[in-house]
Amino acid sequence: MTDNPAHLITEAIDRCLALAATWPAWDGRPIMTDGANVWTPSKAARRVQDHLVDHLAEVEALLAGAVPQPDAWHGRMVTLESDWARFTELDLDEARSRWTRLGQAYLNRYATAPDAWDVPRDPNWTLRQIAEHVAGITWYAEQVGELRFGDSARIR
Template sequence: MTNNDHMTDNPALLVAAAVDRCLTLAETWLAWDGTPIVTDGANLWTPAKAVRRVQDHLIDHLAEVEALLAGATPQEEHWHGRMVTLDADWARFTELDLAEARARWTRLGQSYVNRYATAPDAWDLPRTPNWTLREIAEHVAGITWYAEQVGTLRFGDSARIR
């Protein structure tokens, strides 16, 4: 298998695709009217909260990948998860917020792709008690779940488009 074959198989491409999906949803969040979206009967969601959770997840697991590749123990994460809604999560979601998310998420997604490209032989190495790098990428690709909690919004309608 050549180096280029590894690139087409790069599990981090799933992360980059998930970032693209999240951005597609976030483009509609400019229509948010300030009404929280309640999911699972207890979780409150706003665009800013979804942005925070997507970013936290991308950063947390990229740090985990870096630690594992360095042979270090990954640091525990201390993020406040989805069950917490911070005061900052109630902020309006503006064009600049979208531009910032686009810049951050795209760079983070590409960082996964680039980092994984440097270590194709390490993608499936067992790292007990941690996941393999492939499993981490598959898990991180689940960031779309956070964006889907806000979903697709449209102006003049506080309900999500289903």
């Protein structure tokens, strides 16, 4: 049996948290990507968390034999008023607590159903494909990237 696919998610969470640890240095100016997307640390944190919650609910529904509830997030295409808030050390601590607990929930849930990881679930993805997709949460954190105090430029 292969390694629990949810480990990909916990590794992605670790990467997101490493980037987020630099976000208290954000100077309040928007970070533009792809020429049209506005990013702030709080927006990236919101998107990481929403993605983790959304797909965990999908996994639970699929394992229960239910139809997953479609998400109604506005996603990255909108920037909420709350996204403009400073990202403080306490915000990082809250993210660390939430994201690591969600990662552990994925690990635990996948561990209970190893025979289900690769079962076709058309029109949905397999559980393994969902884990691989969720591991892409690093994309949201990378839109803000690694920040330094006194310099709004991301470290490349």
